Amino acid sequence: MRASRAAEQTLRSATLSPPQQYVCRACRAQAARQFHTSIRGQAGLPFFQRLQQQLFGSKESEQAEKSRGAKKLQQVEDLKQRGSSNQLEVKVAKNGQQYEVAAVVVPNETTDYVQALHGKQLERIGSEAWVKARADQGEQYAGFVPKYRWEFSNKQWQMLLHHVIVEILTLQKAGRVPGDVCMGRRPFANSWQKTRKAQLKANTTGTGVAVSYPFPAVEERVLTAIDSSSPAESTLLQQSLTAKAESAVFVAGISSEGPAPAWMNVSIKDPSVKMALVKRILQITGMRVPDYAISSSTIADLYNRLRRLERPKKIAETEQLQRLKINAPNVNVFPARRSSIDKEKDIGRWKVIEEELVRRNLPVTGRRWGGVKATSL
């Protein structure tokens, strides 16, 4: 049926002439204005001058090169003034996050620094050979992203998002970095149970969302459970982490269908909160949140983009036919196509047919594959 429809369309398009598209004068003029055969910046220059600039450089490019060189020398001078080469310059970004500027190495002055001639001489961090070399030295490489991506149902996604956002907001409330949510947990912390009691409400000031706990002791326990000093929970413990997450988010009574619940209208426009959320989801589930989901402004948007839509039920799986199967004794509902073998099996003739086919050394099922022969009953 599908093949015939495709064939009909192909024939129709082949026989009919292509429709002539009308383009108005204004659109034609606009297209002509946008059309350029040369690079804009160099369009005004004559050919010889353009060639000269490409080979020998222009005054502007020389000045830019000089200013970059001067900046680099200035950075080296600052480092020298700071005294130790181990100290890195600290910059404060707009959101208050502190960043360390990478060190500048001047090859002429550093004797133990040898410039590589090509990329193959450089050490590749994280490559298989590097990991193997480290493992041989006794170091066990612990990655951040789990090996396998775990699938969660919609119910479980709701619970997971609630737990993660509560932890992040609790950290933010306590003045800690939201990124610490990926750090290790103290043993027997049981923070999954604690965060379930937390509630998310809009701030009284009207900006953002606030997290509130029924008892301050619960909030304290959630904070102390996150150990900022320990490294991020690694893939070594990944299975236990995800098993914990799965068992913790297995909650009955939450509807998996329908829109996101009201508490999910939490704004995640704050980049530090969003980054922490995405990192934690990656750490637990192995799911790399796609760009269109990361650009969500609220958790409800994120949830709607991540959740799986319910697969439309097949007729045999619908309630009406399932009920009919039970209530009507003269009705048989089959979920899959009934072949001639199924019909023969119903009558009880298939055993005889199969026996005879085997006796005659003929294929029992299928006829295209040469190796299909029943060798034993």
Place this chain on the structure above:
Amino acid sequence: MPLQALRTVAKSQNGVGAFILQCKRIDFHYCDWAGSSRGMNAFLKHQLPAFAAQNPSIEISVSPRPGRHPVIKGQYINGREKAICVRNMEATEVTKKAELLKTASGEKLRRDRKPVKSFNESVRGVWSPFHGRQYKI
């Protein structure tokens, strides 16, 4: 009138004593994906339970036939089978076709040339050239 012997076995006439429905089984085939099966799918969900309850003597089977038009197949006591393709029909039309199959006898569709059908013999006897007024030249 010639002598007629008594019948040892009674002539069966369906409906005189008991009525036996000729249709013993109806198979409904549908497709989950195809658009031509929409009416059939609606019939299966909403009207089949009532049809099955009204006809407990008919064995009904519902099975998918992916990528094909929906079909109703009826099997009869005389061993014959009748199939009706119900593509692009509404649920009510599918019901009518199911009723049609249910009430059919399973015999082939024939055009009746004679207006009267009877098992009874001719009352006045069938003509033959040997009986009747002699024609003399």
